[in-house]
Amino acid sequence: MEPIFEALPGLEVPVDGIGRSLARMWAEEAAGGRPAPEAEDAKATQVNFVLHLGFNTDAADAARQFATVLRFAQRYPCRVVGLCPRDSDAGGPPLRAKVYGECFLGRTRADKRCVEFVMLSYDRRARAQLEDQVSICLSTDLPLYYWAHRFADSGRLADYRFLLGQAKRVILDSAGSPADAMRYPWPNPAAIRDLAYCRLLSVRQSVGQFLAAYAPAALTEGLSGVEVRHGPAWRAEGGVLAKWVGERLAACGWAAGAGEVEVRERLAAGLDLSLRFRYAQELKAFSWSGDLAAGQALFRADFGLGRTELTSGVALLAPEVALSEAMFF
């Protein structure tokens, strides 16, 4: 059984006929009156995208990530290669392939974007062929982006160094990666992006905009500690928020040793994330708390200019938007 590979949509094709199969697939789509690219250039591929579904991915999760990439590709058409590794003892041929294509129609006739997926299922016997096989599935001269999703063991990433080394960005999610993922000796550490950090963009922006209206010294003077709390489903986001706030406060001049940023998994009902600055001065205060389900957040602050209480919208970025944030920004 290859549950990940089976769970993904598409048509299984001979590994030596992927290109021909894609052409035939589009011809059949067009013949059936469904949207299809009229020519190669109508695919308007901008990037090569490798979706690596690691050993910790189950079938339902694979289908979810596939759908995320599909939504992403509506905005940023790409050539997608899905990598579905399997254990050697699972049996079957060492390398199998599936193709899938879809065109999205927009508001105008010209607004048609098409995306192609090639999914490869392989075991360790196929490792020697994998590099060549992936290279002929990618679109020449376009940048490569690599999403390593739920891989089980950072050590086994060495098998993919040929891709990781040339990727413009390598995308992980600290919510589902091994604990040592961020310390792994990546070929290009500057290319690593954490989806949990990207998902938090609107929180970082909202909190950042609010606090940027005050002088850095006003934020750090008398600051004795910071507390980040998160609900059980938001452990990775809580960690990312705490790290970000700590770095920003340090940049504001908060001296190391003046206090700590604590992360706690306990929160009042109806809240998913919260942030509180503790001050030595009794009247000085800052807190932010967010209810992600309701899309509402509340600021409370007093930095000596009067008490401010402000509601705002809050939402984590949708998965496909977080992906584009990780890739392009």
Next chain:
Amino acid sequence: MADSGRHPFLQGLSKHRGAPPTVVVIFGASGDLTARKLLPAVYNLSHDNLLPADFHLVGFGRKVMADLEFRAVAEAAVKEFSRREPEPAVWARVAARTSYVAGGYDEPAAFQRLAVQLAEMERQLGRDLQRIFYVSTPPSVFAPIIEQLGACGLAAVHRDTPLHSKVIIEKPYGKDLASALALNAAIRGVFAEHQVYRIDHYLGKETVQDLLVQRFANAIFEPLWNRNFIASVQITVAEEVGVGLRGGYYEQSGCLRDMLQNHTMQLLALTAMEPPGSLAPEAIRDEKVKVLNAIQPLAVGPGGDVARAQYAAGMVAGRPVPGYLEEEGIASASATETYAALRLSINNWRWQGVPFYLRSGKRLARRVSEIAVNFRRPPGTLFAGEAARFDLSANTLSFQIQPDEGLSLILNTKIPGLETRTQPVKMSFRYATTFGSNTAEAYERLVLDAIIGDGTLFIRGDETEASWRRCTPVLDSWRAAGREGMDTYPAGSWGPASADALLAGAQHRWRQP
């Protein structure tokens, strides 16, 4: 790094995600532009979480309205004109901080009420707000509004701080050089230039912004971007619509004022300017002014550099339409042009001898705005003499600004077969195909740019003056001539014969984009 000068809590965020606490006051709150563009822009910015949590909107107008009534009017406008279906929760957030002040544009007491209301917002909020005054009114009240903003002290609030007040002004910036100078003087009497944001919505269009990227981020274009390789440049801003119900306004304006002096001149400036030293707003504006100042005076009269015309009755999209003089509100002896074309010479090292042809008109064959760069033909050593076999075109790089935003390049290629025959082919890039068409509207970008204090896509006072300096003598000459020399063209065509004559001497022809 550009980030280093920012507040630590904004570092790492895009500059467009760093908007400070802001209140936008719209003068002309019940006007058409406010409904069609500004309110939808505010809604969509809020939808995309690009506005600060403490964003406030105040409508200011002559009509007496309660806050609730203005919110209802604004909501209806967003529902009708937003590019997105409004989400109630998002609109509720905007509406909760939307209010209205009624008053005359020259009424000191009304401006005092506005000042008190804004100060009260700050007091309730417990922190300072940046004030942005968006003047979206007829030009006749630009100066009174600016004057009142100065008199009541609103222009000076938070001066010399990052939250200093700003004023956004819609076109037209004057009707000739003298009035533009007077308007700029009135503005500068109250606001410093860095507080002033003159809008030309063309600059907010993706393709116009892409022009700078295409020119300066691709090594293949800039080495060719000069008189050695470029034969001519054509800039077209064509409208399919007629004057419609705007006859009264249009009679006072005409095509040269309405389109060429502003939009088309800005497109020319971006096409022809030298590479700026940086992407800083002033660096780009400095280069635009230099190239506008290098445009030579235009010869008017027979054989000159200008053509003007009015549309006559014709067919548009298969239906008959009346001529300009038959339109509602148009004088039967009107001398207002609905079409204008200019042949410009730029006297600098890069462009000497390269004509820039600009044209704009109403009731043309189709709605299209584009910049077409026509390259010189290669030396005819290989393919000369056998025109039947070798169908060769000059290479043309065209930037389609609207509709079908994108760019295309005409190349010559071999027709497959045993014999060598050639044919021009078109290589195209379309924004909608690559990125989708539901992108931010120009006003969203421009309003947000003003909020974050980025003036790159706005016009500086000296740019408007440089442009008027070239256009005003033409307008004076046309006014003096009345209808003499006014050509006509059938509605639905590509313009008058007199415009063709501007290109004939150089054996160039207008494109039919």
